[in-house]
Amino acid sequence: MAEIGNSVAVLGTGALGGFYGGLLAQAKYDVHFLVRSDYEQLREQGLRVDSPLGDFHVQRPHVYRQAADMPAVDLVMVCWKTTSNAALAAALEPLMKANTTVLVLQNGWDVERTAVDAVGGQHVVGGCCFLCSNRIGPGHIHHLDYGAIACGEYQTGDGLTPRLQALQAMFQRANIDLRPSADLRLVRWKKLVWNIPFNGLSVLLSSDTRQLLEDSSAAALAHELMEEVREIAAANSTEIDEGHIEKMLADTRKMVPYDSSMLVDFRAGRPMEVESIFGNPLRAGLAAGYHARKIEMLYQALSYLDREHSGSSM
Amino acid sequence: MAEIGNSVAVLGTGALGGFYGGLLAQAKYDVHFLVRSDYEQLREQGLRVDSPLGDFHVQRPHVYRQAADMPAVDLVMVCWKTTSNAALAAALEPLMKANTTVLVLQNGWDVERTAVDAVGGQHVVGGCCFLCSNRIGPGHIHHLDYGAIACGEYQTGDGLTPRLQALQAMFQRANIDLRPSADLRLVRWKKLVWNIPFNGLSVLLSSDTRQLLEDSSAAALAHELMEEVREIAAANSTEIDEGHIEKMLADTRKMVPYDSSMLVDFRAGRPMEVESIFGNPLRAGLAAGYHARKIEMLYQALSYLDREHSGSSM
Secondary structure, eight states: OOOOHHHHHHHHSEEEHHHHOOOOOOOOTTTEESSSTTHHHHHHHOOOETTTTOOEEEEOEESSSSGGGSSSSSSSEEOOOOOGGGHHHHGGGGOOOOTTTTOOOOOSTTTHHHHHHHOOOOGGEEEEEEEEEEETTTEEEEEEEEEEEEESSGGGGOOOOOOHHHHHHHHHHTTTTHHHHHSSHHHHHHHHHHHHHHHHHHHHOOOOOOOHSSSSSHHHHHHHHHHHHHHHHHHOOOOOOHHHHHHHHHHHSSSSSOOHHHHHHHHTTOOOOOOOIIIHHHHHHHTTTOOOOHHHHHHHHHHHHHHHHHTOOO | OOOOOOOEEEEEOOOOOOHHHHHHHHTOEEEEESSSSSSSHHEEEEHEEEEEEEEEEEOOOEEEEEEEGGGOOEEEEEEEGGGGGGGHHHGGGGGGOOOEEEEOOOOOSSSTHHHHHHGGGGEEEEEEEEEEEEEEEETTTEEEEEEEEEEEEGGGGOOOOOHHHHHHHHHHHTTOEEEEESHHHHHHHHHHHHHHHHHHHHTTTTTHHHHHHHHHHHHHHHHHHHHHHHHHHHEEEEEEEOOHHHHHHHHHHHHHHOHHHHHHHTTTOOOOHHHEEEIIHHHHHHTTTTHHHHHHHHHHHHHHHHHTTTOOOO
């Protein structure tokens, strides 16, 4: 079996990168964190993760303010939001070796594009995280629930490669449930079936998942948005079965009431991932001849809110 | 020429009823106001209207807590919101004479239905007000701008009746610009071309008209919603020319930044006219074979906000 190697760079040490990077560091991988706001805190007091699986503390993480100071590594995990991707190509450059894998763990459609353009598709694996986790303070992550990563080769024709199996084994040693898939596109569309209605409507209607699903109009709208995602995927040759939508709705009804990460960003005045989660899927539909009108309206409304109200609405 | 008569009942003495009823009282018509919240104030201190056309004060208006105490009149003006229409049939009953005209000045589509069912279509005239006016305190109205009323017979086949001309003459004596139309439906659809995007988006995006029109995404969405209203009207045999939409957009760009009455209601925790302004037009489209998807999404979102957030969002 292929081996990934021992060294890891984590780009973005927030709710996602702090959690997965912390687990990998706990498992004795050589993890290097690129950090923006929490640098001093992480250097002096380490990385704290509170989790129902057991709290832990990475005492002396390798932290960096800029990628140019970091070593080349075997695995790069892209954990920051797509709204920071303008900095990605320059950050990747010093981290790459001949066989480096770049694991893009961002939300949305076509989010691997920037990495692919920078380093070539053969280096890139895309993944979707099923994780409830928040950054609750500098260098302090609160993991609430879940944590699996579904991932696949960007070059979909490659299928279930030895690299994916090696990633699975590597993450297993850190207690991370990484699930290789032969079809990254299917993984992404199935995740978007959730993200588009629940990230979008949570911001537009200033509501958590339970409030939305308990109201007949909002629940019907969420369901229709899911169907539009399914239509976009179908127009792009990816079939999502109707059972997936029913399961997502049923699972979300069972969840604790949850403020989506996009609602958290909006309320905090941070930019929202409007292009990757709404704009790119909409355009993928239009390019394939399908006009998702309600997703388009959500995209228009969120684009406006992102520009006009971010940080001032609450 | 037909005469309407001298006696008027005004149902709902807010921004609309207070303004028009006040002008009619000033012109010595015998005006009777049905009042809910401001009864004591109106009885003791009269009705004040501040207006760029000249402030005035109706010192001793005839005010009533219930319609049963009011006289039968020649003209009834329905000025409260459609959300109060459950009380309309009972209120009309004591006010009717053989030739009473009921002038329904509410926003939306099919808003005359309740009056028609109660008293018969031959009594009913519908009208749209182009008025910027607010109730700024008990018995105190602030008129900002405009004030014309476009109206027509509910029984559209009747055309430009002598009754409409008599209404025009009557209102002219009170300095109210009432414009008879042979086609009430066209009047209503043309008004909805404005109300649907600007009432709806102002609430959904918590914004005034200028903010919406200065943003490319929000302005594009407003334009598309206007086009959907035009499609619904066309499916119902009413042609609105494209120039009307361009004119509405241009006029609104020239207006002072304006918080729609629906946004004012929403922020105050009052019910919004979701069914008359969004639900009824949507259903009129569906019944004629046209599915207005963005209006439907607006209707779904506002129905949710009306139930979930009214009064708590600011």
